[in-house]
Amino acid sequence: MTLSYNIDCLQYANWSEKIFRQMREGGLDAVHVTIAYHENFRETVLNIERWNRWFEQYPELIFPGRTGDDVRFARESGRTAIFFGFQNPSPIEDDIGLVEIVHTLGARFMQLTYNNQSLLATGCYEEEDSGVTRMGRQVIKEMNRVGLVVDMSHSGERSTFEAIEISERPIAITHANPTFWHPALRNKSDDLLRALGQSNGMLGFSVYPHHLKNGSDCTLQSFCDMIARTADLMGIENIGIGTDLCQDQPNSVVDWMRAGRWTKEVEYGEGTSDNAGFPAMPSWYEDNRNFSNIKNGLRTAGFSDSNVAAVMGGNWLNFFDRSFMSEGSPSVSSKMDAAE
Amino acid sequence: MTLSYNIDCLQYANWSEKIFRQMREGGLDAVHVTIAYHENFRETVLNIERWNRWFEQYPELIFPGRTGDDVRFARESGRTAIFFGFQNPSPIEDDIGLVEIVHTLGARFMQLTYNNQSLLATGCYEEEDSGVTRMGRQVIKEMNRVGLVVDMSHSGERSTFEAIEISERPIAITHANPTFWHPALRNKSDDLLRALGQSNGMLGFSVYPHHLKNGSDCTLQSFCDMIARTADLMGIENIGIGTDLCQDQPNSVVDWMRAGRWTKEVEYGEGTSDNAGFPAMPSWYEDNRNFSNIKNGLRTAGFSDSNVAAVMGGNWLNFFDRSFMSEGSPSVSSKMDAAE
Numbered sequence: 114m115t116l117s118y119n120i121d122c123l124q125y126a127n128w129s130e131k132i133f134r135q136m137r138e139g140g141l142d143a144v145h146v147t148i149a150y151h152e153n154f155r156e157t158v159l160n161i162e163r164w165n166r167w168f169e170q171y172p173e174l175i176f177p178g179r180t181g182d183d184v185r186f187a188r189e190s191g192r193t194a195i196f197f198g199f200q201n202p203s204p205i206e207d208d209i210g211l212v213e214i215v216h217t218l219g220a221r222f223m224q225l226t227y228n229n230q231s232l233l234a235t236g237c238y239e240e241e242d243s244g245v246t247r248m249g250r251q252v253i254k255e256m257n258r259v260g261l262v263v264d265m266s267h268s269g270e271r272s273t274f275e276a277i278e279i280s281e282r283p284i285a286i287t288h289a290n291p292t293f294w295h296p297a298l299r300n301k302s303d304d305l306l307r308a309l310g311q312s313n314g315m316l317g318f319s320v321y322p323h324h325l326k327n328g329s330d331c332t333l334q335s336f337c338d339m340i341a342r343t344a345d346l347m348g349i350e351n352i353g354i355g356t357d358l359c360q361d362q363p364n365s366v367v368d369w370m371r372a373g374r375w376t377k378e379v380e381y382g383e384g385t386s387d388n389a390g391f392p393a394m395p396s397w398y399e400d401n402r403n404f405s406n407i408k409n410g411l412r413t414a415g416f417s418d419s420n421v422a423a424v425m426g427g428n429w430l431n432f433f434d435r436s437f438m439s440e441g442s443p444s445v446s447s448k449m450d451a452a453e
Numbered sequence: 454m455t456l457s458y459n460i461d462c463l464q465y466a467n468w469s470e471k472i473f474r475q476m477r478e479g480g481l482d483a484v485h486v487t488i489a490y491h492e493n494f495r496e497t498v499l500n501i502e503r504w505n506r507w508f509e510q511y512p513e514l515i516f517p518g519r520t521g522d523d524v525r526f527a528r529e530s531g532r533t534a535i536f537f538g539f540q541n542p543s544p545i546e547d548d549i550g551l552v553e554i555v556h557t558l559g560a561r562f563m564q565l566t567y568n569n570q571s572l573l574a575t576g577c578y579e580e581e582d583s584g585v586t587r588m589g590r591q592v593i594k595e596m597n598r599v600g601l602v603v604d605m606s607h608s609g610e611r612s613t614f615e616a617i618e619i620s621e622r623p624i625a626i627t628h629a630n631p632t633f634w635h636p637a638l639r640n641k642s643d644d645l646l647r648a649l650g651q652s653n654g655m656l657g658f659s660v661y662p663h664h665l666k667n668g669s670d671c672t673l674q675s676f677c678d679m680i681a682r683t684a685d686l687m688g689i690e691n692i693g694i695g696t697d698l699c700q701d702q703p704n705s706v707v708d709w710m711r712a713g714r715w716t717k718e719v720e721y722g723e724g725t726s727d728n729a730g731f732p733a734m735p736s737w738y739e740d741n742r743n744f745s746n747i748k749n750g751l752r753t754a755g756f757s758d759s760n761v762a763a764v765m766g767g768n769w770l771n772f773f774d775r776s777f778m779s780e781g782s783p784s785v786s787s788k789m790d791a792a793e
Binding site: 154155158159161162163165166208210211213214217218219 | 494495499501502503505506548550551553554557558559
């Protein structure tokens with residue numbers, strides 16, 4: 114039997130012992146957790162400090178993940194490896210030197226934009242997508258050097274095509290679905306997904322209702338059939354799961370995600386004025402304990418055991434293995450390089 | 454022949470390629486470098502960013518040191534491992550969570566005070582030494598947990614005795630000399646050094662002229678005889694070198710070290726109004742290339758080969774081995790602990 118791993122490559126829950134225990138019940142070996150939306154560097158460090166307290170309090174459940182091997186170690190020790198990511202480049206402010214600093218502190222994914230224009234690229238909600246900026250090119254190069262993955266989940270299409278082109282290492286869209294299935298602004302076109310697959314980049318399928326066909330009423334079968342079609346489009350080896358689980362969050366948090374400090378007006382994002390809060394999750398995916406439902410759904414949809422294992426975590430693990438170590442120069446993360 | 458290591462456990466030079474090359478010429482396997490005097494957290498991070506650029510520019514000369522094994526790796530690869538330290542707790546501000554953050558970023562030594570009262574303890578220039586503070590007790594405990602060494606080089610005597618007592622791991626005085634040899638305010642009493650030795654703490658002998666008998670005119674023989682007497686006092690296994698080399702620094706830097714942002718008046722520190730700048734180094738120790746002069750001086754003073762090796766780096770390496778890893782809970786630095 115193939116050893117298979119379970120990896121969720123995007124969550125932003127209201128973390129608690131309860132949720133960490135549910136990760137264990139669901140058999141999650143690794144979770145990529147969002148630790149910043151609009152936070153600046155110092156605020157992001159405060160969020161890491163909060164995680165450090167959780168690591169200290171619940172060492173039997175979770176530990177900080179840094180490399181692909183930490184996923185294997187999580188499996189061996191019966192715990193969940195937690196990998197940090199940002200949904201916006203706000204933690205690096207206007208300082209390229211912070212790219213290596215946040216990587217040393219554990220960040221492994223950074224979105225170049227969160228819906229809006231950033232210093233680096235254009236978000237998917239701007240009317241005009243002017244592509245990757247001058248600083249964006251420099252920061253992608255530095256992210257490539259240290260091993261911080263470019264994540265374009267919330268970026269505009271042109272910016273995403275350019276990021277795939279500019280980045281010398283494969284990029285990720287950690288949480289989104291194809292527009293052929295559900296034409297949300299946040300979902301991705303066939304052309305873009307094809308380019309992502311051809312560059313060995315990864316797509317994580319989201320279970321966030323606004324990204325789903327029929328929203329909260331989406332069926333597991335429809336979701337898994339969509340995964341099968343996407344595998345045909347971009348390659349079975351380039352897809353995984355990124356649920357975007359926002360469990361137990363109060364609606365004040367979705368306000369923060371959408372409006373940050375950049376507007377004084379109410380911002381509905383993917384919601385509407387009569388559906389402004391977090392939407393209800395589909396019945397087959399309410400928390401981490403349901404992770405195996407997706408696995409079963411894929412089997413029912415006709416995926417082979419090895420393809421199920423690839424989608425549920427094997428592909429992300431391969432991606433982690435080749436993405437998180439620094440390349441070339443001897444950064445803090447891999448000083449061994451220079452001596453080889 | 455015993456494999457011997459060369460470690461300088463305190464420098465604050467005006468770093469440059471020239472100095473990194475001199476480290477290699479002097480055979481330094483590891484140097485503990487001061488990266489903050491009065492800097493707050495964000496400023497300290499800027500200083501780490503500057504070091505990251507040097508690591509990127511000069512990978513054949515230096516790399517970031519994190520553990521004792523990095524000293525061995527430095528020897529194997531013909532480079533110098535650089536360990537970060539702070540001369541003041543200002544980088545952690547009033548936030549105990551920053552202790553683990555700075556450790557993750559590479560800090561391995563932190564003085565609880567620099568001459569003045571701090572949030573943690575009393576500096577050696579205050580009239581009244583009220584000992585380790587409430588926050589100081591908490592921070593020592595946290596430093597013990599993550600593997601950040603308590604350094605009391607610039608602290609008052611009562612605070613230092615208390616730090617030795619409170620700390621569950623041996624502490625260090627990285628750069629100072631005994632008062633029996635030269636009664637400077639910064640040098641340490643017999644009683645204190647005896648207590649330091651009995652707790653398996655380390656003393657690094659300073660070559661900074663204000664700490665030397667006869668200042669810049671101090672002879673190598675006098676320095677090495679002092680080391681022999683100190684070995685008798687506190688144990689040959691508890692002493693090493695911490696030169697306090699401030700090579701190529703302009704006098705504006707000694708002003709910053711002394712006055713920081715805490716006074717508007719001129720502060721002479723260990724200097725005087727007619728000797729306000731950096732003092733001239735003794736002729737036998739002007740830069741890293743002279744490290745072997747001390748080795749030769751110790752041999753002449755009658756030290757055995759194994760004792761010379763212990764003082765020149767072996768003792769610091771033992772101390773690094775047992776001091777820099779986190780203990781107990783699975784911090785970022787040693788998540789393996791929990792699984793054992």
